[in-house]
Amino acid sequence: MQPLEASTMFKATNDLLLDVDELSVGVNVAGREIGVLSNVSFNVGKGEIVGVVGESGCGKSLTALAIIGLLGDNVRITGGTITLDGERISSLSSTQMRKIRGSRIGMIFQEPMVALNPLMRVGRQVKEVLVIHAIGNRKSRKARVLELFRQVGLPDPKLRYRQFPHQLSGGMRQRVMIAMALAAEPKLLIADEPTTALDVTVQAQILDLLEDIRTRLGTSVVLVTHDMGVVSEVADRVVVMYAGQVVESAPVAELFENARHPYSVGLLGSVFGSNFEESSDELPTISGRVPSIGEVPSGCPFEPRCENAIDVCRSDRPPAASVGTNHIVACWSPVELPRMRLFGKGVESS
Amino acid sequence: MGRFIVRRLIQAALSLFGVLTIVFFVVRLTGNPVRLLVPQNASAADIARLTHQLGLDRPLLDQYGTFLVNILHGNLGYSYVQSQPALGIVLGRFPNTVELAISALCFSLVFAIPIGFLTAYFRGKWIERLLMPVVALGQSMPAFWSGILLVLVFAVHWRILPSSGQGGIKALILPSITLGMITLASIARISRVSFLEQLNKDYVRTARTKGASTARVMVVHVFRNALLPVITMVGLEAANLLGGAVITEEIFAWPGIGQLTVQSVQSSDFPVVEAVVLVASAVYILTNLSVDLLYGIIDPRVRIKRVGSR
Numbered sequence: 001m002q003p004l005e006a007s008t009m010f011k012a013t014n015d016l017l018l019d020v021d022e023l024s025v026g027v028n029v030a031g032r033e034i035g036v037l038s039n040v041s042f043n044v045g046k047g048e049i050v051g052v053v054g055e056s057g058c059g060k061s062l063t064a065l066a067i068i069g070l071l072g073d074n075v076r077i078t079g080g081t082i083t084l085d086g087e088r089i090s091s092l093s094s095t096q097m098r099k100i101r102g103s104r105i106g107m108i109f110q111e112p113m114v115a116l117n118p119l120m121r122v123g124r125q126v127k128e129v130l131v132i133h134a135i136g137n138r139k140s141r142k143a144r145v146l147e148l149f150r151q152v153g154l155p156d157p158k159l160r161y162r163q164f165p166h167q168l169s170g171g172m173r174q175r176v177m178i179a180m181a182l183a184a185e186p187k188l189l190i191a192d193e194p195t196t197a198l199d200v201t202v203q204a205q206i207l208d209l210l211e212d213i214r215t216r217l218g219t220s221v222v223l224v225t226h227d228m229g230v231v232s233e234v235a236d237r238v239v240v241m242y243a244g245q246v247v248e249s250a251p252v253a254e255l256f257e258n259a260r261h262p263y264s265v266g267l268l269g270s271v272f273g274s275n276f277e278e279s280s281d282e283l284p285t286i287s288g289r290v291p292s293i294g295e296v297p298s299g300c301p302f303e304p305r306c307e308n309a310i311d312v313c314r315s316d317r318p319p320a321a322s323v324g325t326n327h328i329v330a331c332w333s334p335v336e337l338p339r340m341r342l343f344g345k346g347v348e349s350s
Numbered sequence: 351m352g353r354f355i356v357r358r359l360i361q362a363a364l365s366l367f368g369v370l371t372i373v374f375f376v377v378r379l380t381g382n383p384v385r386l387l388v389p390q391n392a393s394a395a396d397i398a399r400l401t402h403q404l405g406l407d408r409p410l411l412d413q414y415g416t417f418l419v420n421i422l423h424g425n426l427g428y429s430y431v432q433s434q435p436a437l438g439i440v441l442g443r444f445p446n447t448v449e450l451a452i453s454a455l456c457f458s459l460v461f462a463i464p465i466g467f468l469t470a471y472f473r474g475k476w477i478e479r480l481l482m483p484v485v486a487l488g489q490s491m492p493a494f495w496s497g498i499l500l501v502l503v504f505a506v507h508w509r510i511l512p513s514s515g516q517g518g519i520k521a522l523i524l525p526s527i528t529l530g531m532i533t534l535a536s537i538a539r540i541s542r543v544s545f546l547e548q549l550n551k552d553y554v555r556t557a558r559t560k561g562a563s564t565a566r567v568m569v570v571h572v573f574r575n576a577l578l579p580v581i582t583m584v585g586l587e588a589a590n591l592l593g594g595a596v597i598t599e600e601i602f603a604w605p606g607i608g609q610l611t612v613q614s615v616q617s618s619d620f621p622v623v624e625a626v627v628l629v630a631s632a633v634y635i636l637t638n639l640s641v642d643l644l645y646g647i648i649d650p651r652v653r654i655k656r657v658g659s660r
Binding site (some may be wrong): 056068070088098099100101102104106107110111114115117118119120128129132164166175180181200 | 547551552553555556557558560561562563566570571575576648649650651
């Protein structure tokens, strides 16, 4: 195990689309700035699907919002950089950033039920992206929207074009959201829990659609989710976050086979079971809860919940270290190999 | 849609029946109006004769029965004071009330919605701190005070506007402001809350991820959504205003049905009181019905007709 400057993996190559480097974000609470993301680093290659996983409150969505430049009024980037296709977007003005949103980065959200304007026909909502970024003309825009509707698998595009959000099912609304995010052909799609609010069968369809989009259009996807199952379905690489920090990142097969951080192991165990347990019917859980903003311990943030914790975990924050090809873990006391075998669905290697 | 309206109209008829019943009995609790109608030196026989003439010596339920039958014939009786059909007197005054109500409503809307928007959008900024006290002031000043204050300043001190009466735009200004002030405050508050609520909605964030500018987000997305609760409020306020503004009309001697209410109650002119209440209630109910229908036009989710089947 050797220390390493995090996220140097694809840096030198042309295949890198998004590079988040040492990103720190602070929230201003009553005049005091509290760090909510600290030194988050990961990157996304062209045409790659990267899953960002963790429990609620781990900073996944915040990371996504930081990338697209939509942090709230009291939230700001306090350190680090975000680079998109060679351009440092973390230091752009709000006007410049607005031009990037929708055209170079598209985003979809968890709740397709409320993410669309209830008073506007969905066709017009998708078309608005083209209007904002001055793509095409009056006639071509409508044709483009209908084409997008076909691409995302919306049945009867002409009818849908005229309908209002409440006339569509959850899955159809999420397809509309995806059509909207793709309208200007962005290179990067951020999907924040895109399937969480949907039925299981619809979930699978939406994941298939994301994979299809990546294959056909070469779009890179940052897939924010709390669901390791979702990650195993579509992601190429996984970034595990805990309490505003990246604790482990690895190609999906590597992580599922050889997760080293006790938190990652716990997350996987809670979904797929772990052969540590004597063939028990119960899935293991991670005891405790994610620390709230402002109460993250000074040592390793996971230490209070960690079964592997040793003395140094309480005092010092573990640095990111390489433990294999593209496999980085930030832990003083990683789980030793070999330790688990996965049950359930197979994991494709990326 | 047709069935919806029919159902609402039946409900309206029932409400009107209830209102008229209550008014009929309540006014009769106030005593025999004949004493106010006859000269002070009238004899007991004169009073008895007039009471009999007006049918007020008959048993109460008997009077009520006649009252209901007459209403079904569109007859609300003759005014005791003016010897004209009561309904005719009320309807003659009604256009004046409509004129004042519309003018007051326009005055309040022109200011209320921008104030609501600005105080929501610039929450915590100086604009909010400047405007919110103004709104609070408008809401807490009663018409009998603000009206008299306006008269003192604009009619007595500066002599630029008439203090009372009807005729021309100038005479309309002070009563409209007096009447519109309270409406303004409540609509401004509702719009502020509504804008604030909409600004936190997910679809606003979606619009931002599309690259929409703040102006675009506001005008294209937020405004229409925020207007829905405002319309309900405007409808209620409009209905209130159309029912006649008793205090404002009294202060400015505005010959609307508010003033007529006061006059007819004071002279125990039962048929006119009943007619005023009937007209005001009918207007109230119809205004609310139109707001409900308007709601359906603005919000596709409450449309009764299915858009998808077109």
